Amino acid sequence: MSNSNPVYPVIWHDDRVLLIDQTRLPQEYTVVEIRHYEDMAAAIKTMIVRGAPAIGVAAAYGMYLGARAIAATDRQQFLSELETVAETLRQTRPTAVNLFWAIARMLKTARGTLGSVDHLKAVLLETAQTIQAEDLQTCRAIGEHGLNALPKTPEKLRLLTHCNAGALATAGYGTALGVVRSAWIAGRLERLYADETRPRLQGAKLTAWECVQEGIPVTVIAEGMAAHCMNRGMVDAVVVGADRIAANGDTANKIGTYQVAIAARAHGIPFFVAAPFSTVDFELASGREIPIEERDPVELYQIGTTRLTPERGVDYYNPAFDVTPASLIAAIVTERGAIAPGELAQWRGVQAG
Known part of the structure:
Protein backbone atom coordinates (compact mmCIF):
# COMPACT_ATOMS: atom_id res chain seq x y z
CA MET A 1 0.00 0.00 0.00
CA SER A 2 1.26 3.45 -0.87
CA ASN A 3 -0.02 6.73 0.51
CA SER A 4 -2.02 7.09 -2.72
CA ASN A 5 -3.87 3.85 -2.00
CA PRO A 6 -4.70 3.98 1.72
CA VAL A 7 -6.72 1.53 3.81
CA TYR A 8 -10.21 2.66 4.79
CA PRO A 9 -11.94 0.16 7.10
CA VAL A 10 -15.36 1.87 6.83
CA ILE A 11 -16.71 3.10 3.48
CA TRP A 12 -20.12 4.49 2.55
CA HIS A 13 -20.97 3.30 -0.96
CA ASP A 14 -24.27 3.05 -2.87
CA ASP A 15 -26.57 3.30 0.16
CA ARG A 16 -24.66 0.75 2.22
CA VAL A 17 -21.60 0.52 4.43
CA LEU A 18 -18.60 -1.56 3.39
CA LEU A 19 -16.42 -2.90 6.20
CA ILE A 20 -13.08 -4.66 5.93
CA ASP A 21 -13.59 -7.87 7.92
CA GLN A 22 -10.71 -7.55 10.34
CA THR A 23 -11.36 -10.97 11.84
CA ARG A 24 -10.13 -12.54 8.59
CA LEU A 25 -6.92 -10.56 8.15
CA PRO A 26 -4.14 -11.20 7.29
CA GLN A 27 -5.04 -14.51 5.64
CA GLU A 28 -8.02 -13.15 3.72
CA TYR A 29 -9.09 -9.67 2.63
CA THR A 30 -12.88 -9.64 2.74
CA VAL A 31 -15.40 -6.81 2.56
CA VAL A 32 -18.70 -7.10 4.43
CA GLU A 33 -21.78 -5.17 3.26
CA ILE A 34 -23.92 -3.60 6.01
CA ARG A 35 -27.42 -2.36 5.16
CA HIS A 36 -29.18 -2.51 8.55
CA TYR A 37 -28.26 -1.08 11.94
CA GLU A 38 -28.67 -4.47 13.62
CA ASP A 39 -25.99 -5.85 11.32
CA MET A 40 -23.74 -2.91 12.17
CA ALA A 41 -24.22 -3.61 15.87
CA ALA A 42 -23.26 -7.24 15.28
CA ALA A 43 -20.20 -6.21 13.26
CA ILE A 44 -19.00 -3.95 16.10
CA LYS A 45 -19.65 -6.57 18.77
CA THR A 46 -17.89 -9.36 16.88
CA MET A 47 -14.95 -7.06 15.99
CA ILE A 48 -15.40 -7.17 12.24
CA VAL A 49 -14.76 -3.46 12.76
CA ARG A 50 -12.65 -2.50 15.79
CA GLY A 51 -10.50 0.28 17.16
CA ALA A 52 -12.18 3.13 19.05
CA PRO A 53 -12.25 5.77 16.27
CA ALA A 54 -13.36 3.26 13.62
CA ILE A 55 -16.09 2.03 15.96
CA GLY A 56 -17.27 5.62 16.30
CA VAL A 57 -17.45 6.06 12.53
CA ALA A 58 -19.23 2.73 12.12
CA ALA A 59 -21.72 3.60 14.87
CA ALA A 60 -22.50 6.93 13.19
CA TYR A 61 -23.36 5.11 9.98
CA GLY A 62 -25.28 2.56 12.02
CA MET A 63 -27.39 5.40 13.42
CA TYR A 64 -28.17 6.56 9.88
CA LEU A 65 -29.04 3.04 8.72
CA GLY A 66 -31.42 2.77 11.66
CA ALA A 67 -32.89 6.19 10.92
CA ARG A 68 -33.37 5.31 7.26
CA ALA A 69 -35.49 2.29 8.18
CA ILE A 70 -37.85 4.21 10.50
CA ALA A 71 -41.24 4.57 8.80
CA ALA A 72 -42.66 7.21 11.15
CA THR A 73 -43.28 10.65 9.67
CA ASP A 74 -44.10 12.26 13.02
CA ARG A 75 -40.99 13.92 14.38
CA GLN A 76 -41.37 12.83 18.00
CA GLN A 77 -42.15 9.25 17.03
CA PHE A 78 -39.10 9.25 14.77
CA LEU A 79 -36.83 10.52 17.58
CA SER A 80 -38.24 7.93 19.96
CA GLU A 81 -37.48 5.10 17.54
CA LEU A 82 -34.03 6.55 16.84
CA GLU A 83 -33.27 6.29 20.56
CA THR A 84 -34.01 2.55 20.32
CA VAL A 85 -31.45 2.31 17.52
CA ALA A 86 -28.95 4.21 19.65
CA GLU A 87 -29.44 1.90 22.62
CA THR A 88 -28.83 -1.20 20.48
CA LEU A 89 -25.53 0.28 19.28
CA ARG A 90 -24.52 1.39 22.79
CA GLN A 91 -24.73 -2.20 24.02
CA THR A 92 -21.99 -3.46 21.66
CA ARG A 93 -18.66 -2.35 23.22
CA PRO A 94 -18.78 -0.68 26.66
CA THR A 95 -15.21 0.64 26.92
CA ALA A 96 -14.66 2.56 23.65
CA VAL A 97 -15.89 6.09 24.37
CA ASN A 98 -15.86 7.09 20.67
CA LEU A 99 -18.86 4.79 20.22
CA PHE A 100 -20.91 6.76 22.73
CA TRP A 101 -19.56 10.10 21.52
CA ALA A 102 -20.58 9.40 17.91
CA ILE A 103 -24.04 8.16 18.92
CA ALA A 104 -24.56 11.24 21.09
CA ARG A 105 -23.51 13.52 18.24
CA MET A 106 -25.94 11.84 15.86
CA LEU A 107 -28.78 12.14 18.40
CA LYS A 108 -27.94 15.80 19.05
CA THR A 109 -28.02 16.45 15.31
CA ALA A 110 -31.39 14.74 14.98
CA ARG A 111 -32.92 16.71 17.84
CA GLY A 112 -31.51 19.99 16.59
CA THR A 113 -32.49 19.67 12.93
CA LEU A 114 -35.71 21.30 11.78
CA GLY A 115 -37.78 20.23 8.81
CA SER A 116 -39.31 16.99 7.60
CA VAL A 117 -38.23 13.55 8.75
CA ASP A 118 -36.82 12.90 5.29
CA HIS A 119 -34.69 16.04 5.59
CA LEU A 120 -33.58 14.91 9.04
CA LYS A 121 -32.47 11.55 7.67
CA ALA A 122 -30.43 13.28 4.95
CA VAL A 123 -28.72 15.46 7.55
CA LEU A 124 -27.86 12.38 9.62
CA LEU A 125 -26.09 10.81 6.64
CA GLU A 126 -24.16 14.03 6.11
CA THR A 127 -23.19 14.06 9.79
CA ALA A 128 -21.89 10.48 9.66
CA GLN A 129 -19.81 11.36 6.61
CA THR A 130 -18.51 14.45 8.40
CA ILE A 131 -17.50 12.38 11.44
CA GLN A 132 -15.55 10.08 9.12
CA ALA A 133 -13.83 12.94 7.28
CA GLU A 134 -12.97 14.68 10.55
CA ASP A 135 -11.42 11.52 11.97
CA LEU A 136 -9.13 11.12 8.97
CA GLN A 137 -8.00 14.73 9.30
CA THR A 138 -7.56 14.23 13.04
CA CYS A 139 -5.35 11.18 12.56
CA ARG A 140 -3.03 13.01 10.19
CA ALA A 141 -2.71 15.84 12.73
Missing part, protein backbone atom coordinates in the same frame (compact mmCIF):
# COMPACT_ATOMS: atom_id res chain seq x y z
CA ILE A 142 -2.00 13.30 15.50
CA GLY A 143 0.73 11.80 13.33
CA GLU A 144 2.46 15.15 12.91
CA HIS A 145 2.15 16.17 16.57
CA GLY A 146 3.38 12.74 17.61
CA LEU A 147 6.38 12.99 15.33
CA ASN A 148 7.29 16.31 16.96
CA ALA A 149 6.90 14.82 20.45
CA LEU A 150 9.17 11.82 19.84
CA PRO A 151 12.74 11.86 21.19
CA LYS A 152 15.08 13.96 19.07
CA THR A 153 17.82 11.36 19.36
CA PRO A 154 18.72 8.98 17.95
CA GLU A 155 17.96 10.24 14.46
CA LYS A 156 16.52 6.84 13.49
CA LEU A 157 14.07 5.64 16.13
CA ARG A 158 13.07 2.14 17.20
CA LEU A 159 9.42 2.35 18.31
CA LEU A 160 7.22 -0.20 20.05
CA THR A 161 3.43 -0.38 19.89
CA HIS A 162 0.77 -2.62 21.40
CA CYS A 163 -2.38 -3.81 19.59
CA ASN A 164 -3.48 -2.05 16.40
CA ALA A 165 -4.10 1.69 16.34
CA GLY A 166 -3.59 2.11 12.62
CA ALA A 167 -5.72 2.82 9.56
CA LEU A 168 -7.80 -0.26 10.35
CA ALA A 169 -8.71 1.15 13.77
CA THR A 170 -9.69 4.61 12.50
CA ALA A 171 -11.16 6.30 9.45
CA GLY A 172 -7.69 5.87 7.93
CA TYR A 173 -3.99 6.60 8.67
CA GLY A 174 -4.21 5.72 12.37
CA THR A 175 -3.43 7.20 15.78
CA ALA A 176 -0.43 5.41 17.30
CA LEU A 177 0.41 3.88 13.92
CA GLY A 178 -0.23 7.29 12.43
CA VAL A 179 2.69 8.56 14.50
CA VAL A 180 4.74 5.63 13.20
CA ARG A 181 3.70 6.44 9.62
CA SER A 182 4.68 10.09 10.05
CA ALA A 183 8.06 9.05 11.46
CA TRP A 184 8.56 6.66 8.53
CA ILE A 185 7.65 9.32 5.96
CA ALA A 186 9.99 11.80 7.67
CA GLY A 187 12.87 9.31 7.55
CA ARG A 188 13.04 9.02 11.35
CA LEU A 189 11.93 5.42 11.80
CA GLU A 190 14.41 2.55 11.86
CA ARG A 191 12.01 -0.20 12.98
CA LEU A 192 8.67 -0.83 14.64
CA TYR A 193 8.31 -3.57 17.26
CA ALA A 194 4.70 -4.77 17.37
CA ASP A 195 3.47 -6.73 20.37
CA GLU A 196 1.45 -9.70 19.12
CA THR A 197 -1.40 -8.71 21.51
CA ARG A 198 -2.97 -11.81 22.98
CA PRO A 199 -5.61 -13.05 22.96
CA ARG A 200 -6.89 -11.73 19.62
CA LEU A 201 -3.44 -11.02 18.14
CA GLN A 202 -4.27 -7.61 16.65
CA GLY A 203 -0.59 -6.63 16.63
CA ALA A 204 0.55 -9.77 14.86
CA LYS A 205 -2.36 -9.85 12.43
CA LEU A 206 -3.31 -6.23 11.80
CA THR A 207 -0.42 -3.92 12.69
CA ALA A 208 2.05 -6.20 10.92
CA TRP A 209 -0.29 -6.41 7.89
CA GLU A 210 -0.54 -2.62 7.65
CA CYS A 211 3.24 -2.23 7.90
CA VAL A 212 3.83 -4.80 5.17
CA GLN A 213 1.50 -2.89 2.84
CA GLU A 214 3.67 0.23 3.14
CA GLY A 215 7.10 -1.37 3.49
CA ILE A 216 7.52 -0.18 7.08
CA PRO A 217 10.11 -2.42 8.79
CA VAL A 218 8.27 -4.32 11.51
CA THR A 219 9.25 -7.03 13.99
CA VAL A 220 6.47 -8.91 15.79
CA ILE A 221 7.20 -9.91 19.38
CA ALA A 222 5.16 -11.52 22.14
CA GLU A 223 4.25 -8.92 24.77
CA GLY A 224 6.22 -10.99 27.26
CA MET A 225 9.32 -9.94 25.30
CA ALA A 226 8.76 -6.17 25.50
CA ALA A 227 10.75 -5.60 28.71
CA HIS A 228 13.56 -7.80 27.41
CA CYS A 229 13.78 -5.73 24.22
CA MET A 230 13.85 -2.54 26.25
CA ASN A 231 16.59 -3.92 28.48
CA ARG A 232 18.64 -4.74 25.40
CA GLY A 233 18.42 -1.13 24.22
CA MET A 234 16.23 -2.02 21.24
CA VAL A 235 13.39 0.48 21.95
CA ASP A 236 13.59 4.30 22.01
CA ALA A 237 9.92 5.09 22.65
CA VAL A 238 6.51 3.43 23.01
CA VAL A 239 3.40 4.70 21.21
CA VAL A 240 -0.04 3.18 21.85
CA GLY A 241 -3.64 4.11 21.15
CA ALA A 242 -6.54 4.53 23.57
CA ASP A 243 -10.17 3.52 23.88
CA ARG A 244 -11.05 5.90 26.71
CA ILE A 245 -9.08 8.52 28.63
CA ALA A 246 -10.28 9.80 32.01
CA ALA A 247 -10.11 13.47 32.98
CA ASN A 248 -6.90 12.89 34.97
CA GLY A 249 -5.13 11.22 32.02
CA ASP A 250 -5.57 7.59 33.09
CA THR A 251 -5.94 5.67 29.84
CA ALA A 252 -7.77 2.49 28.88
CA ASN A 253 -6.24 0.57 26.00
CA LYS A 254 -5.98 -3.05 24.89
CA ILE A 255 -5.16 -5.50 27.68
CA GLY A 256 -1.40 -5.74 28.15
CA THR A 257 -0.75 -2.02 27.64
CA TYR A 258 -0.32 -1.34 31.36
CA GLN A 259 2.54 -3.80 31.74
CA VAL A 260 4.29 -2.28 28.70
CA ALA A 261 4.01 1.15 30.36
CA ILE A 262 5.50 -0.20 33.59
CA ALA A 263 8.40 -1.73 31.67
CA ALA A 264 8.97 1.51 29.78
CA ARG A 265 9.12 3.51 33.02
CA ALA A 266 11.56 1.00 34.53
CA HIS A 267 13.89 1.49 31.57
CA GLY A 268 13.55 5.27 31.23
CA ILE A 269 11.72 5.01 27.89
CA PRO A 270 9.01 7.59 27.08
CA PHE A 271 5.51 6.15 26.78
CA PHE A 272 3.08 8.06 24.55
CA VAL A 273 -0.67 7.69 24.07
CA ALA A 274 -2.06 8.79 20.69
CA ALA A 275 -5.80 9.36 20.39
CA PRO A 276 -8.42 11.82 19.13
CA PHE A 277 -9.46 14.40 21.69
CA SER A 278 -12.95 12.87 21.57
CA THR A 279 -11.48 9.85 23.39
CA VAL A 280 -11.16 11.94 26.55
CA ASP A 281 -14.15 11.35 28.82
CA PHE A 282 -14.29 14.32 31.17
CA GLU A 283 -17.22 12.77 33.02
CA LEU A 284 -14.84 10.20 34.53
CA ALA A 285 -12.46 11.57 37.15
CA SER A 286 -10.03 8.67 36.94
CA GLY A 287 -9.37 5.35 35.28
CA ARG A 288 -11.06 3.51 38.14
CA GLU A 289 -14.39 4.63 36.67
CA ILE A 290 -13.73 3.30 33.16
CA PRO A 291 -15.90 0.23 32.45
CA ILE A 292 -13.80 -2.73 31.35
CA GLU A 293 -15.32 -5.08 28.81
CA GLU A 294 -14.95 -8.80 29.47
CA ARG A 295 -15.11 -11.02 26.42
CA ASP A 296 -15.87 -14.66 25.71
CA PRO A 297 -13.21 -16.96 27.20
CA VAL A 298 -13.06 -18.85 23.89
CA GLU A 299 -10.62 -16.13 22.81
CA LEU A 300 -8.21 -17.44 25.44
CA TYR A 301 -8.55 -21.17 25.09
CA GLN A 302 -8.85 -21.48 21.34
CA ILE A 303 -7.17 -20.09 18.21
CA GLY A 304 -9.10 -20.95 15.08
CA THR A 305 -10.15 -24.56 15.61
CA THR A 306 -7.16 -25.40 17.83
CA ARG A 307 -7.78 -25.64 21.57
CA LEU A 308 -4.88 -24.45 23.74
CA THR A 309 -5.96 -25.50 27.23
CA PRO A 310 -7.42 -28.54 29.01
CA GLU A 311 -11.11 -28.98 28.29
CA ARG A 312 -12.06 -29.30 31.98
CA GLY A 313 -10.93 -27.94 35.31
CA VAL A 314 -9.73 -24.53 34.05
CA ASP A 315 -11.30 -21.12 34.77
CA TYR A 316 -10.81 -18.05 32.56
CA TYR A 317 -10.64 -14.29 32.97
CA ASN A 318 -10.66 -12.31 29.74
CA PRO A 319 -10.77 -8.52 30.18
CA ALA A 320 -10.37 -6.75 26.84
CA PHE A 321 -8.71 -3.64 28.28
CA ASP A 322 -6.56 -2.40 31.14
CA VAL A 323 -5.91 1.09 32.48
CA THR A 324 -2.49 2.77 32.40
CA PRO A 325 -2.10 5.41 35.15
CA ALA A 326 -1.40 8.95 33.95
CA SER A 327 1.83 8.93 35.96
CA LEU A 328 3.34 6.50 33.45
CA ILE A 329 2.40 8.55 30.37
CA ALA A 330 4.83 11.12 28.94
CA ALA A 331 2.17 12.83 26.81
CA ILE A 332 -1.24 12.26 25.28
CA VAL A 333 -0.95 13.13 21.60
CA THR A 334 -4.17 14.52 20.13
CA GLU A 335 -5.04 16.56 17.07
CA ARG A 336 -4.51 19.61 19.32
CA GLY A 337 -0.96 18.70 20.18
CA ALA A 338 0.96 16.64 22.74
CA ILE A 339 -0.67 17.30 26.11
CA ALA A 340 0.76 16.35 29.50
CA PRO A 341 -1.84 14.13 31.24
CA GLY A 342 -2.08 16.54 34.16
CA GLU A 343 -3.03 19.37 31.80
CA LEU A 344 -6.06 17.68 30.25
CA ALA A 345 -8.47 19.36 32.67
CA GLN A 346 -7.79 22.81 31.23
CA TRP A 347 -9.13 21.59 27.88
CA ARG A 348 -12.52 20.54 29.26
CA GLY A 349 -14.33 23.68 28.14
CA VAL A 350 -13.19 23.21 24.55
CA GLN A 351 -13.88 19.49 24.21
CA ALA A 352 -14.48 18.33 20.64
CA GLY A 353 -18.05 17.73 19.48
